[in-house]
Amino acid sequence: xxxxxxxxxxxxxxxxxxxxxxxxxxxxxxxxxxxxxxxxxxxxxxxxxxxxxxxxxxxxxxxxxxxxxxxxxxxxxxxxxxxxxxxxxxxxxxxxxxxxxxxxxxxxxxxxxxxx
Amino acid sequence: xxxxxxxxxxxxxxxxxxxxxxxxxxxxxxxxxxxxxxxxxxxxxxxxxxxxxxxxxxxxxxxxxxxxxxxxxxxxxxxxxxxxxxxxxxxxxxxxxxxxxxxxxxxxxxxxxxxxxxxxxxxxxxxxxxxxxxxxxxxxxxxxxxxxxxxxxx
Amino acid sequence: xxxxxxxxxxxxxxxxxxxxxxxxxxxxxxxxxxxxxxxxxxxxxxxxxxxxxxxxxxxxxxxxxxxxxxxxxxxxxxxxxxxxxxxxxxxxxxxxxxxxxxxxxxxxxxxxxxxxxxxxxxxxxxxxxxxxxxxxxxxxxxxxxxxxxxxxxxxxxxxxxxxxxxxxxxxxxxxxxxxxxxxxxxxxxxxxxxxxxxxxxxxxxxxxxxxxxxxxxxxxxxxxxxxxxxxxxxxxxxxxxxxxxxxxxxxxxxxxxxxxxxxxxxxxxxxxxxxxxxxxxxxxxxxxxxxxxxxxxxxxxxxxxxxxxxxxxxxxxxxxxxxxxxxxxxxxxxxxxxxxxxxxxxxxxxxxxxxxxxxxxxxxxxxxxxxxxxxxxxxxxxxxxxxxxxxxxxxxxxxxxxxxxxxxxxxxxxxxxxxxxxxxxxxxxxxxxxxxxxxxxxxxxxxxxxxxxxxxxxxxxxxxxxxxxxxxxxxxxxxxxxxxxxxxxxxxxxxxxxxxxx
Numbered sequence: 198x199x200x201x202x203x204x205x206x207x208x209x210x211x212x213x214x215x216x217x218x219x220x221x222x223x224x225x226x227x228x229x230x231x232x233x234x235x236x237x238x239x240x241x242x243x244x245x246x247x248x249x250x251x252x253x254x255x256x257x258x259x260x261x262x263x264x265x266x267x268x269x270x271x272x273x274x275x276x277x278x279x280x281x282x283x284x285x286x287x288x289x290x291x292x293x294x295x296x297x298x299x300x301x302x303x304x305x306x307x308x309x310x311x312x313x
Numbered sequence: 314x315x316x317x318x319x320x321x322x323x324x325x326x327x328x329x330x331x332x333x334x335x336x337x338x339x340x341x342x343x344x345x346x347x348x349x350x351x352x353x354x355x356x357x358x359x360x361x362x363x364x365x366x367x368x369x370x371x372x373x374x375x376x377x378x379x380x381x382x383x384x385x386x387x388x389x390x391x392x393x394x395x396x397x398x399x400x401x402x403x404x405x406x407x408x409x410x411x412x413x414x415x416x417x418x419x420x421x422x423x424x425x426x427x428x429x430x431x432x433x434x435x436x437x438x439x440x441x442x443x444x445x446x447x448x449x450x451x452x453x454x455x456x457x458x459x460x461x462x463x464x465x466x467x
Numbered sequence: 468x469x470x471x472x473x474x475x476x477x478x479x480x481x482x483x484x485x486x487x488x489x490x491x492x493x494x495x496x497x498x499x500x501x502x503x504x505x506x507x508x509x510x511x512x513x514x515x516x517x518x519x520x521x522x523x524x525x526x527x528x529x530x531x532x533x534x535x536x537x538x539x540x541x542x543x544x545x546x547x548x549x550x551x552x553x554x555x556x557x558x559x560x561x562x563x564x565x566x567x568x569x570x571x572x573x574x575x576x577x578x579x580x581x582x583x584x585x586x587x588x589x590x591x592x593x594x595x596x597x598x599x600x601x602x603x604x605x606x607x608x609x610x611x612x613x614x615x616x617x618x619x620x621x622x623x624x625x626x627x628x629x630x631x632x633x634x635x636x637x638x639x640x641x642x643x644x645x646x647x648x649x650x651x652x653x654x655x656x657x658x659x660x661x662x663x664x665x666x667x668x669x670x671x672x673x674x675x676x677x678x679x680x681x682x683x684x685x686x687x688x689x690x691x692x693x694x695x696x697x698x699x700x701x702x703x704x705x706x707x708x709x710x711x712x713x714x715x716x717x718x719x720x721x722x723x724x725x726x727x728x729x730x731x732x733x734x735x736x737x738x739x740x741x742x743x744x745x746x747x748x749x750x751x752x753x754x755x756x757x758x759x760x761x762x763x764x765x766x767x768x769x770x771x772x773x774x775x776x777x778x779x780x781x782x783x784x785x786x787x788x789x790x791x792x793x794x795x796x797x798x799x800x801x802x803x804x805x806x807x808x809x810x811x812x813x814x815x816x817x818x819x820x821x822x823x824x825x826x827x828x829x830x831x832x833x834x835x836x837x838x839x840x841x842x843x844x845x846x847x848x849x850x851x852x853x854x855x856x857x858x859x860x861x862x863x864x865x866x867x868x869x870x871x872x873x874x875x876x877x878x879x880x881x882x883x884x885x886x887x888x889x890x891x892x893x894x895x896x897x898x899x900x901x902x903x904x905x906x907x908x909x910x911x912x913x914x915x916x917x918x919x920x921x922x923x924x925x926x927x928x929x930x931x932x933x934x935x936x937x938x939x940x941x942x943x944x945x946x947x948x949x950x951x952x953x954x955x956x957x958x959x960x961x962x963x964x965x966x967x968x969x
Binding site: 208212215221224228231232235238239242270271274277278281284285288289292293295296299300308310311 | 601605608612615616619622623624625627628629630631634635638639642645646649652653658702706
């Protein structure tokens with residue numbers, strides 16, 4: 198139970214970074230932290246105490262493994278989610294570099310041309 | 314001063330060690346991809362490791378050495394080829410009646426290298442796409458930095 | 468397998484194949500990327516009309532990918548609501564692809580535009596046809612990331628700033644959705660939407676379902692631009708190039724935001740009185756605040772973006788009423804809004820292509836030089852304001868009548884007020900922008916090129932004839948099947964599972 202609460206606090210730390218930091222790179226780091234927190238939470242949901250890893254070996258048969266192994270579905274799903282996070286991060290970094298080329302600053306309080 | 318005696322890149326020790334390890338890293342990545350249905354790993358992890366071998370080469374020797382091994386056009390072609398191969402495998406399932414069907418007749422025995430239907434082919438396709446994609450992202454971000462520095466001088 | 472089930476995966480496979488083939492061979496020859504883009508979206512329009520026919524013939528059509536039966540495998544489901552959304556998305560995508568053959572000539576990397584565009588269409592189609600909740604999240608992210616890149620396509624200052632804000636806010640929305648999916652998985656231990664509905668309806672109501680509903684309203688509301696979460700839309704939609712603004716405002720916020728919200732709340736979690744009240748309140752607030760902020764704008768595309776917020780408020784108001792007539796009105800308004808809002812954004816693109824400005828104070832009397840553009844602009848403005856016999860009038864009338872029939876006189880009053888103010892703001896646009904005396908520096912403007920005119924005229928014809936969909940035969944085929952798919956609620960899940968196990 199403590200582990201889940203710590204994961205959610207980790208997510209809130211990431212959201213705090215997105216809301217309060219002024220540098221664009223720190224905002225991107227906040228997005229990365231939040232995504233990793235949700236992935237970690239998903240993995241911990243699939244944990245079973247004293248369970249084996251879900252890899253079939255030739256020494257035990259399938260019924261024994263099915264009763265004793267950790268849930269494999271979150272592991273496959275988190276793999277996809279990590280790839281999605283990578284793609285979003287790469288795009289955010291590319292946009293941030295071009296913003297620096299046009300505005301000459303990374304400070305979001307000075308990047309405020311659109312108003313109204 | 315003495316560390317730049319071969320031109321671009323890092324020092325002599327790093328370059329010598331890189332010459333030994335780059336091939337091993339790529340072999341390890343290929344091992345993880347082809348054994349993806351027997352042990353943990355698979356297409357994505359293996360693709361990332363293969364991309365890391367190219368990035369290792371670029372960090373140690375400089376941009377030109379790595380780009381001569383795999384230029385921008387080749388990387389783009391591999392990326393699209395990986396995606397099209399994956400889509401072809403999925404559409405070939407229509408011969409059996411369903412999208413993404415396992416259309417091999419002989420499913421093989423468990424724990425063998427040539428078994429599990431279409432999963433090894435999918436692993437290879439994903440490895441091409443992910444490896445080429447990650448290296449392409451790295452190349453684009455490094456090359457963009459150069460144009461920007463020229464732009465800043467005026 | 469039922470007849471017509473074979474075409475379901477093609478909605479995702481064909482645009483993906485087109486996008487990757489385009490990225491291989493599009494650089495060599497400019498004309499090939501145009502041809503690929505237009506031909507593929509035309510094929511998708513034909514397939515979506517076929518899907519409406521098949522659904523009317525045989526009811527609900529499930530499909531198991533790779534012949535793995537759900538809940539073990541991924542299932543794709545085609546029902547009345549899915550085919551309705553497919554027709555909306557694909558028709559608008561085809562007309563916008565036709566328009567952008569001429570408009571995107573000003574950018575040097577036009578073939579990359581069609582690659583990203585086809586990826587976005589593939590993502591939106593995938594969201595609509597899937598029956599598995601994590602598959603829905605993956606397609607949602609494909610469409611969203613493609614749209615972040617498309618908003619920043621021209622790499623001017625404003626486009627980059629708007630794209631960054633849009634990307635960060637939309638990523639936070641996706642994280643809320645993912646957190647909701649994780650909590651639902653831990654509660655029901657399955658990822659298939661039909662199976663989840665059965666488990667939730669058996670085990671009663673618990674606090675975690677309330678928390679998940681709140682997370683989904685926050686996440687999908689941010690994608691659909693409901694009012695507390697709307698702050699990205701007035702920056703992102705004006706700054707993007709005109710066909711992308713039309714695509715974002717016309718179909719993306721609907722397929723990613725409104726469709727997923729209704730599907731999950733009606734068919735998985737199950738609608739109840741509290742959620743209905745919340746949706747009505749959010750819809751009404753969006754309607755009113757959107758239109759009040761829109762009247763004071765002088766930038767043409769920013770005014771249209773604020774009106775998008777207001778019209779999506781209408782749709783959520785109709786769907787939140789929880790009566791069959793309300794749902795019918797909401798879904799019909801969703802289709803109409805795609806048509807006339809895309810037409811308005813394409814008009815603004817044609818005006819900007821010809822005069823180089825978006826400011827209403829600097830345009831004036833263009834209607835002499837650009838007759839087709841101002842004619843279609845007049846048709847679209849009368850549709851959005853709700854003047855008979857254009858299609859906006861019918862859908863707004865149904866929503867207001869449904870609100871009165873459900874004894875919600877307050878919401879009906881706010882709906883009528885928002886409609887009157889919409890009419891006022893579009894009269895301002897017509898007076899300052901199109902009609903009146905021709906301004907000094909504008910003598911040399913010419914009419915828009917051929918493909919832009921063609922797509923605007925087709926959209927205007929669809930707007931004029933939209934009321935036909937309320938005739939009894941056509942209504943039974945198209946709108947009623949969409950509305951019964953939602954009204955059945957969680958009962959639909961049991962029928963899907965029974966059909967698949969046979």
